[in-house]
């Protein structure tokens with residue numbers, strides 16, 4: 001376990017200026033469709049996202065933090081992200097995170113990614129590189145990625161439904177064990193990728209409804225969140 | 228350059244607007260933010276500025292709509308600038324966050340415009356309509372304009388708040404409506420003076436011929452300072 005607790009808090013803080021505040025993690029489309037309408041359905045949505053997109057993101061982040069080739073991981077992330085809208089979003093958030101990371105924890109590796117890939121890498125890959133620059137462990141960043149997967153829909157639901165913020169926060173607290181389990185699973189996958197050099201060991205869990213609604217959401221003329 | 232730094236990087240890192248030069252060493256465009264309450268005339272001011280200045284300056288605009296593309300579409304529809312010079316940023320129900328607390332999406336939009344259509348002289352960043360406390364980060368813009376209007380109540384300058392008090396230029400717009408809504412322009416000017424000291428205030432009516440002139444002149448002064456490498460912010464002059 002890493003001793004750099006404070007760096008992890010900083011990276012996982014929703015106020016870390018990396019652009020996440022404009023994204024709902026699919027919650028806006030789910031609220032519109034009536035699939036999220038209160039704390040119970042928010043919890044179900046978050047649980048589903050955590051075990052699919054969340055697991056994949058956590059494993060990508062852990063692998064990047066462990067020192068796996070970020071460009072191979074980015075290609076693996078593309079293969080696990082069928083919708084163009086979500087690929088665009090992931091790269092856009094990756095660019096924004098990279099900007100914040102380079103200012104916060106300057107490191108040659110981060111600068112090199114900016115120079116060679118101006119269009120960005122998938123956000124979880126950049127998250128892993130950022131954690132590496134901040135001296136964190138693969139397990140640390142897997143936890144941060146898992147938390148990120150559920151905290152953005154929860155925050156968005158508060159804004160979209162005027163949900164009681166205490167209820168939304170209690171939903172996140174209730175998912176703590178699940179997040180820890182996902183982080184552990186993701187870390188193990190990252191270790192396998194590092195040991196074998198093959199990204200085939202990354203999980204490929206997907207949530208087809210999130211993919212479909214994300215693509216539809218991107219075409220809405222009026223929306224509060226970018227994704 | 229720090230002598231103890233183990234590595235040197237050939238390219239410059241512009242994380243924020245603080246660095247005045249682009250990676251290729253040329254001076255980047257001056258960035259001016261326009262904020263203020265919903266409907267005060269920010270987009271109308273941006274459109275008028277573009278019309279007044281586009282023949283002599285290379286301009287681009289970033290809009291921060293709250294939940295639509297109204298502002299960007301208005302500028303496109305009215306053809307104030309070619310489409311490739313207008314970029315819209317989405318703000319997730321929180322327009323002030325995107326211009327102050329987490330400026331990454333706006334910085335990206337500004338840089339993309341500069342790459343796509345540059346070199347530019349001037350980038351105008353319009354905030355989504357917000358409350359009286361919304362201000363731009365100095366990491367995003369070099370100077371900011373706060374636009375209020377006479378019809379939303381002539382007590383706004385007295386109420387103050389960061390926008391009214393600290394903006395580099397306060398614009399009191401829609402003066403043509405003052406007689407109809409019973410707003411006291413002299414009182415507004417006095418209150419603004421009390422809140423802002425020597426910082427400038429412009430009273431405008433965009434309905435009138437060349438109504439944006441005071442704002443355009445102020446922008447040109449800022450640009451002259453920027454180009455000459457002098458401080459841009461009115462407070463620092």
Ligand SMILES: Nc1nc2c(ncn2[C@@H]2O[C@H](COP(=O)(O)OP(=O)(O)OP(=O)(O)O)[C@@H](O)[C@H]2O)c(=O)[nH]1
Pocket residue numbers: 263264265266267268269270271272298354355356357400401402403404431432433434
């Ligand atoms: N009478 C009058 N109307 C004006 C003036 N300036 C703007 N308007 C009108 O005020 C309305 C709002 O103007 P906008 O420029 O869209 O205001 P905004 O601040 O950009 O609004 P948001 O982006 O929605 O916050 C429009 O109908 C404009 O035509 C003015 O000087 N006089």
Ligand SMILES: [Mg+2]
Pocket residue numbers: 269270271298353356
């Ligand atoms: Mg507007």
